[in-house]
Amino acid sequence: xxxxxxxxVFNRGRGLTNLEKALTQGWVKPxxxxxxxxxxxxxxxxxxxxRRADNLSKMATLSAFDALADSGLPEKSKSNLGIILATAFxxxxxxxxxxxxxxxxxxxxxxxxxxxxxxxxxxxSYIALxxxxxxxTLTMTQFADSFQQAIILAESWLEEKRCEYILVGSVxxxxxxxxxxxxxxxxxxxxxRIKPFSFxxxxxAVPGEGSAFFLVxxxxxxxxxxxxxxxxxxxxxxxxxxxxxSDGMCGDETLYKKLGQTNxxxxxxxxxxxxxxxxxxxxxxxxALMLKNQKTYASPIQDNPHNFNILTRHQTLAVxxxxxxxxxxxxxxxxxxxxTE
Amino acid sequence: xxxxxxxxxxxGAISAAGNNTQETLANFSSGRRNGGPVTLFxxxxxxxxxQVQNFSPLKPEAMRSLNLAFYAAEQAISDAGLENGFGSxxxxxxxxxxxxxxxxxxxxYRQYRQNQTAPMDSVERYLKSNLAYELAKFFKIRAQLCTxxxxxxxxxxxxxxxxLSWLRNxxxxxxxxxxxxxxxxxxLDGFGCLSVVSKSLCAPFDRNRxxxxxxxxxxxxxxEKTNLxxxxxxxxxxxxxxxxxxxDAYHLTAPRPDxxxxxxxxxxxxxxxxxxxxDITFINAHGTATKDxxxxxxKTLAKVFGPQIKFLSTKGFxxxxxxxxGGLEAVFTCLGLRENWIPANAGFQELDPEIGIAPVxxxxxxxxxxxxxxxxxxxxxxxALIFAKN
Numbered sequence: 001x002x003x004x005x006x007x008x009v010f011n012r013g014r015g016l017t018n019l020e021k022a023l024t025q026g027w028v029k030p031x032x033x034x035x036x037x038x039x040x041x042x043x044x045x046x047x048x049x050x051r052r053a054d055n056l057s058k059m060a061t062l063s064a065f066d067a068l069a070d071s072g073l074p075e076k077s078k079s080n081l082g083i084i085l086a087t088a089f090x091x092x093x094x095x096x097x098x099x100x101x102x103x104x105x106x107x108x109x110x111x112x113x114x115x116x117x118x119x120x121x122x123x124x125s126y127i128a129l130x131x132x133x134x135x136x137t138l139t140m141t142q143f144a145d146s147f148q149q150a151i152i153l154a155e156s157w158l159e160e161k162r163c164e165y166i167l168v169g170s171v172x173x174x175x176x177x178x179x180x181x182x183x184x185x186x187x188x189x190x191x192x193r194i195k196p197f198s199f200x201x202x203x204x205a206v207p208g209e210g211s212a213f214f215l216v217x218x219x220x221x222x223x224x225x226x227x228x229x230x231x232x233x234x235x236x237x238x239x240x241x242x243x244x245x246s247d248g249m250c251g252d253e254t255l256y257k258k259l260g261q262t263n264x265x266x267x268x269x270x271x272x273x274x275x276x277x278x279x280x281x282x283x284x285x286x287x288a289l290m291l292k293n294q295k296t297y298a299s300p301i302q303d304n305p306h307n308f309n310i311l312t313r314h315q316t317l318a319v320x321x322x323x324x325x326x327x328x329x330x331x332x333x334x335x336x337x338x339x340t341e
Numbered sequence: 342x343x344x345x346x347x348x349x350x351x352x353g354a355i356s357a358a359g360n361n362t363q364e365t366l367a368n369f370s371s372g373r374r375n376g377g378p379v380t381l382f383x384x385x386x387x388x389x390x391x392q393v394q395n396f397s398p399l400k401p402e403a404m405r406s407l408n409l410a411f412y413a414a415e416q417a418i419s420d421a422g423l424e425n426g427f428g429s430x431x432x433x434x435x436x437x438x439x440x441x442x443x444x445x446x447x448x449x450y451r452q453y454r455q456n457q458t459a460p461m462d463s464v465e466r467y468l469k470s471n472l473a474y475e476l477a478k479f480f481k482i483r484a485q486l487c488t489x490x491x492x493x494x495x496x497x498x499x500x501x502x503x504x505l506s507w508l509r510n511x512x513x514x515x516x517x518x519x520x521x522x523x524x525x526x527x528x529l530d531g532f533g534c535l536s537v538v539s540k541s542l543c544a545p546f547d548r549n550r551x552x553x554x555x556x557x558x559x560x561x562x563x564x565e566k567t568n569l570x571x572x573x574x575x576x577x578x579x580x581x582x583x584x585x586x587x588x589d590a591y592h593l594t595a596p597r598p599d600x601x602x603x604x605x606x607x608x609x610x611x612x613x614x615x616x617x618x619x620d621i622t623f624i625n626a627h628g629t630a631t632k633d634x635x636x637x638x639x640k641t642l643a644k645v646f647g648p649q650i651k652f653l654s655t656k657g658f659x660x661x662x663x664x665x666x667g668g669l670e671a672v673f674t675c676l677g678l679r680e681n682w683i684p685a686n687a688g689f690q691e692l693d694p695e696i697g698i699a700p701v702x703x704x705x706x707x708x709x710x711x712x713x714x715x716x717x718x719x720x721x722x723x724x725a726l727i728f729a730k731n
Contacts, residue, residue, distance in 0.1 A: 115531030120491035125720030136586035
């Protein structure tokens with residue numbers, strides 16, 4: 001399937017211009033996590049139907065809106081548009097807000113608004129409401145596999161012609177309780193540096209948040225960036241570049257070493273986006289930009305203790321196939337390939 | 342003749358209506374309703390609920406939702422004759438839930454709120470409660486595809502629909518699909534504050550209905566390519582023929598009053614099944630017993646299928662089991678087709694003139710090859726599945 005449009009909200013703001021700027025600028029120190037700035041969510045016009053939404057829903061609504069706008073699809077195409085949203089943890093900030101209500105006021109005096117926003121599919125529903133799309137709308141959660149599974153389902157829906165266009169993307173957020181949990185469950189980078197090429201059994205993470213959406217279709221006429229597809233683990237096709245999601249979120253990263261041994265250039269943009277189980281969607285967006293612009297961006301952090309072939313500078317380069325790779329918490333390989341056509 | 346490419350070779354169900362399909366049929370037949378006070382957790386609320394009775398978890402340290410899923414899956418796998426393994430079949434697992442996807446442990450959060458620190462036990466349990474992953478691990482299945490659907494109350498129906506897509510696109514050979522959810526304090530409080538929970542046993546589609554009761558359970562089906570099922574000696578009698586899903590794009594908690602989202606989902610499912618509305622012999626409706634849901638759903642069913650359509654809600658026996666509802670009701674729909682009868686719509690007494698059609702109010706014999714199961718959800722999701730028998 002082809003990528004017809006993209007939209008993103010992340011810690012450096014909203015939109016592809018900010019993404020290109022971030023990829024060019026490289027690493028900046030987190031504060032102390034990579035949080036989406038409030039001004040990136042302050043679009044009253046687009047969020048007119050989502051005034052009461054929480055930040056998770058706002059991030060998703062804005063990035064989905066931008067992906068559709070970026071595609072230039074005619075209005076009538078919306079009648080044939082589906083939505084698939086992947087999230088690892090859903091609206092946990094709102095859920096904890098609801099628990100606050102229960103603990104403070106008791107079972108009978110809780111907020112209905114908080115409750116209705118605490119379900120995982122609230123964000124996708126806001127996207128549908130905001131865009132006035134009536135096609136199939138699905139939210140899925142599979143921790144580190146969430147975005148890969150969403151891509152596979154999008155391919156399946158397009159193949160069976162359940163819809164002609166799909167907004168497929170991810171959203172995840174950080175928050176005080178989640179940051180506490182991360183501090184207990186993960187090794188947090190004290191210097192704020194995710195080191196994606198350390199391939200350590202105990203890698204360091206810096207929590208991040210954001211949303212990345214793609215408008216995908218099998219209609220080649222709308223191919224604006226490249227093709228994208230989920231891959232079986234045994235895939236053997238040769239790629240020009242590997243983008244690694246070694247962000248410290250899934251524990252032991254020693255398995256990534258075998259990718260370095262292939263001598264295919266490696267890069268990771270985890271230090272730009274922060275550590276997220278749905279990081280792959282952001283990596284794929286960077287890949288799509290590179291394929292469109294025929295330009296690669298340097299690894300934002302270049303500590304390279306194993307001396308592998310990593311991208312150390314921005315360059316204009318013929319690049320046609322990029323594989324985005326993640327090993328999940330069960331050490332299973334998850335891969336998505338993006339190709340020029 | 343129905344399309345027979347995707348068979349249903351196994352059924353498993355656990356709910357307040359029964360801990361397996363036989364018990365469920367017995368309770369459906371006798372009209373027994375196992376609703377009562379909430380005993381699984383402390384609550385200030387005085388709403389009846391439908392709790393699973395006499396249930397021994399297969400993995401006590403895991404979340405209750407997960408254990409309910411294991412229980413139903415074990416039945417379905419056994420019913421499909423696969424208890425000794427899946428051989429070289431490419432397996433997919435797609436399950437729906439709401440509670441198991443949320444980190445909503447009040448004890449953990451109370452401690453965190455008080456001390457800015459809390460033990461990680463409940464977090465560990467949550468991280469080991471992804472239904473699809475954990476089911477694969479528990480049954481030692483190397484799944485090609487593994488996904489948990491979190492589409493609120495239509496999750497179970499959507500999970501089965503996703504399974505159908507995977508099979509029709511040849512992504513796998515067999516899919517374990519359905520949904521599971523436990524009775525939990527958070528949704529009880531949440532639905533309570535929305536003023537949609539009844540203080541008495543629910544009465545779906547009744548003129549005097551006063552809201553839903555929450556329930557819990559799991560419903561799992563084994564979907565399988567028919568040719569491969571036949572190869573291993575099965576003679577399938579039940580099939581999954583269609584799935585439709587559409588968004589209301591209207592409101593986060595209320596259904597679109599004109600029912601057009603549900604109508605679109607039904608039409609899509611009928612189209613995929615290549616049948617007409619008049620081919621449908623009965624409908625297992627979502628029927629939560631809330632004013633809004635039953636009004637919109639009943640009117641839409643009448644519009645699409647005509648006033649003579651036989652329909653019922655089984656939530657009078659199970660309560661609203663949220664992410665499990667679609668899985669359980671898929672199993673119940675298959676049982677209706679297989680057994681040639683459907684139970685009375687428990688709790689129904691009086692026609693609601695606004696709805697204009699009444700559900701079946703007694704055990705009803707069924708003649709026909711096709712049945713529909715519908716789910717409507719928070720966020721305006723509308724989903725429909727079409728089941729068939731030879």
